[in-house]
Amino acid sequence: MVWHEAPGPAAASPLFQWPGRYGFVLGHTDGGDWILDSPRHGTVVIAAAGDELRCFTEAPSPGGPMEAASEALVRRVLPRILPLRGALALHAAAVVSGTGATLLLGPSGGGKSTIAAALAARHGWRLFADDVAIVRSEPDVLADAAFVVWPAATGVCLRTDALAPLGVAPARCHALTAYADKVWYEPEPCVPADPQPLRALIFLQRSEAASIPVLEPVPGSEGLVLAACQLFRFNPSDREELTRGLEQVGRLAAAVPAFVLTYPPRHDALPAIAARIEEATRVRRRDSASPARDAGALGA
Numbered sequence: 001m002v003w004h005e006a007p008g009p010a011a012a013s014p015l016f017q018w019p020g021r022y023g024f025v026l027g028h029t030d031g032g033d034w035i036l037d038s039p040r041h042g043t044v045v046i047a048a049a050g051d052e053l054r055c056f057t058e059a060p061s062p063g064g065p066m067e068a069a070s071e072a073l074v075r076r077v078l079p080r081i082l083p084l085r086g087a088l089a090l091h092a093a094a095v096v097s098g099t100g101a102t103l104l105l106g107p108s109g110g111g112k113s114t115i116a117a118a119l120a121a122r123h124g125w126r127l128f129a130d131d132v133a134i135v136r137s138e139p140d141v142l143a144d145a146a147f148v149v150w151p152a153a154t155g156v157c158l159r160t161d162a163l164a165p166l167g168v169a170p171a172r173c174h175a176l177t178a179y180a181d182k183v184w185y186e187p188e189p190c191v192p193a194d195p196q197p198l199r200a201l202i203f204l205q206r207s208e209a210a211s212i213p214v215l216e217p218v219p220g221s222e223g224l225v226l227a228a229c230q231l232f233r234f235n236p237s238d239r240e241e242l243t244r245g246l247e248q249v250g251r252l253a254a255a256v257p258a259f260v261l262t263y264p265p266r267h268d269a270l271p272a273i274a275a276r277i278e279e280a281t282r283v284r285r286r287d288s289a290s291p292a293r294d295a296g297a298l299g300a
Contacts, residue, residue, distance in 0.1 A: 008043025008056030011035045016236050021179075022076050026235060036077055044077050046084075053081075079132035079152070080234045083241065087136050088248045089232035093156065094129035094149050095119050099281050100197035101149040103133050105230045106204040111265065113156040114166070115204070118270040119277070120156075120187045121166055127187060128196065130156040132232060135198060137251065146255035148195040155186040165267040200280040201227060201258040206265045213263035215276040217283075223258035224250050257283040 011027025018024050025037045034046040042057035055073060079089045092105040093112040104112045112131070119125035129152035138148050159182055163170060173183035203218075203226045218226070227249045235241055259280050263273050 002052075002054050004054065004056045006056055008037060008054075009035065009045065011037055024076060036080070038076075044073060046081060074153070079134070079232050082134055083232065083234050083245065087134050087150075088245065088252065090133050090135060090227065091131065091230040091232060092129070092133040093127075093131065094133040094152070095277075096126040096128045096149075096196050097124075097278070097281060100199040101128055102200045102202060102277060102281055103135075103149070103198065104202050104204055104277075105227065107230075110204045111206055111263070112204060113158055114162055115270070115273060115277075117156050117158055117162075117166055117168065117185055117187075119274055121168055122270070123274045126193075127154060127156055128193070129153050135252065136195075137248070138195070147198040147252055149198050150195050151193040155184050157182050158185050162267075166270075198252075198256055200277075200283065201253075201256055202277060202280055203258070203260045205260055205262045207262050208265065210262050210264040213261060213269060213273045213276045215280060216260050216262070218258045218260055220253045220258070223253035223256075226258070226260075227253055 009029050011025060012030045014025050014027040016026045018026075022038050022041060027035050027037070029035050029045060031048075033048050035043065036046070037043045042055060045054040045056070047053075082089050090103065090105060091107075092103040093116040094101050094103055095116050096102075104115055106112055116125075116127055116130065120127045128149060132152060134150040134152050135147050136150065137146060157176060157179070158166070158168065158173070161181075162168075163173065163183070163185075168185055168187075170183075172187060173185050176182050176184055201223060202215075224246075228246055231245050231249060233241060233245060257280065261273070261276055261280075263269060263276075
């Protein structure tokens with residue numbers, strides 16, 4: 001990876017623009033390389049052949065080499081590049097216990113980061129990824145797991161008003177350049193971590209009507225649909241890429257137990273939420289012939 005304190009090249013042929021605060025545009029340079037350009041956070045050029053990245057920004061940060069551009073690179077660019085290298089990127093938080101990794105999936109605002117932070121702060125879990133989880137099918141890495149999760153972050157992005165209810169010390173947090181009301185929570189030192197076996201997929205469903213958290217198993221077909229909705233793509237205009245991603249999600253949903261966790265959005269429900277998540281990690285393999293939601297719910 002090479003950093004340049006200079007404007008990046010313009011996209012000769014734009015292909016797609018994502019909505020949201022980063023405003024990234026995907027395209028090609030005149031030389032055929034991929035380019036991801038953000039008006040606020042700089043430009044990344046991805047070599048069409050090989051793994052070279054060239055990052056451009058006009059605004060160096062006093063705290064290091066282009067802090068804002070680095071943040072955008074880690075949170076939004078790298079997760080989109082990884083599918084080009086055969087990985088599956090899902091909109092999820094990943095947490096690790098003694099048995100392996102669990103993915104918490106759902107749309108923005110669904111509670112992924114808050115629940116992940118609570119598990120780390122009060123229940124002894126380890127934060128493994130925030131917002132984007134990287135999953136690969138690598139039986140040669142861990143023989144007892146069909147899929148493994150690779151570490152993608154050592155903390156989570158939290159709203160500042162959630163720190164006190166979660167018992168998170170402000171000293172463990174630092175500001176995010178792209179957000180006015182959120183901080184990055186680091187519960188432990190940044191140390192290398194090995195890939196972890198993926199034990200469960202948990203799709204979060206907030207409900208004001210829920211009095212207690214309820215965990216319901218879902219069949220592979222429903223898990224496929226739910227997981228496909230959280231698929232990160234490098235080029236949303238590429239149908240072949242979408243086909244490959246859906247094939248990967250299908251294998252994932254067939255191999256890993258999946259659940260919907262319906263929970264009340266209250267901080268005092270977090271211990272019970274943690275207990276339901278721990279129950280899910282004890283289910284090792286999906287029986288394709290077993291009934292799903294009509295079999296009853298855990299924790300009801």
